[in-house]
Amino acid sequence: EFRHGEYSEVAVPTPNGVVTFGQNHPLVIVAGPCSVENEDMIVEIAQVVKATGAQFLRGGAYKPRTSPYAFQGHGESALSLLAKAREVTGLGIITEVMDTADLEKVAEVADVVQIGARNMQNFSLLKKAGATGKPILLKRGLSATIEEWLMAAEYILASGNPNVILCERGIRSFDQKYTRNTLDLSVIPVLRKLTHLPIMIDPSHATGYSEYVPTMVKAAIAAGTDSLMIETHPNPKKALSDGPQSLTPAEFAELIAEITPLLQFF
Ligand code: PEP
Numbered sequence: 001e002f003r004h005g006e007y008s009e010v011a012v013p014t015p016n017g018v019v020t021f022g023q024n025h026p027l028v029i030v031a032g033p034c035s036v037e038n039e040d041m042i043v044e045i046a047q048v049v050k051a052t053g054a055q056f057l058r059g060g061a062y063k064p065r066t067s068p069y070a071f072q073g074h075g076e077s078a079l080s081l082l083a084k085a086r087e088v089t090g091l092g093i094i095t096e097v098m099d100t101a102d103l104e105k106v107a108e109v110a111d112v113v114q115i116g117a118r119n120m121q122n123f124s125l126l127k128k129a130g131a132t133g134k135p136i137l138l139k140r141g142l143s144a145t146i147e148e149w150l151m152a153a154e155y156i157l158a159s160g161n162p163n164v165i166l167c168e169r170g171i172r173s174f175d176q177k178y179t180r181n182t183l184d185l186s187v188i189p190v191l192r193k194l195t196h197l198p199i200m201i202d203p204s205h206a207t208g209y210s211e212y213v214p215t216m217v218k219a220a221i222a223a224g225t226d227s228l229m230i231e232t233h234p235n236p237k238k239a240l241s242d243g244p245q246s247l248t249p250a251e252f253a254e255l256i257a258e259i260t261p262l263l264q265f266f
């Protein structure tokens with residue numbers, strides 16, 4: 001039962017301590033590469049993410065690629081590499097599950113389980129992911145209305161799991177020539193009115209270009225987001241997926257330094 005002005009929190013235990021997503025908590029920063037490529041790169045980027053003060057490492061083991069011929073992620077072996085990065089840095093781990101068959105393995109390593117945009121309405125996956133009891137990061141579908149998105153969240157809540165974070169990652173619009181998607185930042189005030197659930201903004205998938213990420217990060221902070229997801233890669237030009245939208249370690253560190261003084265106002 002949602003009453004206006006009352007917001008829920010999603011408290012996630014990590015080796016470095018409990019991190020809480022919610023209106024009355026500090027901004028949570030989730031960063032990392034699109035895909036876990038090998039041990040060296042994931043440990044290296046995890047250390048960068050940790051050094052900036054971010055709380056979660058996010059990297060894909062199972063990747064929902066548009067083309068079946070594109071890199072699909074290393075799967076189970078990448079999960080072990082995420083576990084290694086967690087052990088080295090103490091960061092919480094967020095990674096996507098695409099198939100109910102992989103849920104158990106993913107939930108073993110992930111502190112938060114991601115459901116990607118393409119699976120937002122995969123109702124059996126939503127129910128089973130919810131039933132693991134792990135906090136769920138639910139990305140908005142490519143062309144999902146806010147109502148469809150909230151109903152997808154209901155599937156998880158109805159499975160008895162109250163720990164859902166809603167992630168806006170850009171939606172389809174009529175002009176996708178200059179950006180990959182259209183970041184719908186107006187969801188922040190709208191969701192505040194409609195739901196108590198914490199909000200995450202992903203400017204990386206929303207814009208598709210690293211040069212636009214810092215501006216949209218600042219806009220999302222000004223609009224009151226509870227958390228951010230920012231793709232970072234040790235060498236974006238060589239990334240196996242989503243290189244063009246990934247920040248270098250130096251760009252990521254610079255962005256965090258730039259936003260840190262702003263946080264006191266929001
Ligand atoms: C991702 O987070 O790497 C991803 C594939 O995102 P989305 O599901 O939003 O496209």
Ligand code: MN
Pocket residue numbers: 034035205231241242
């Ligand atoms: Mn990606």
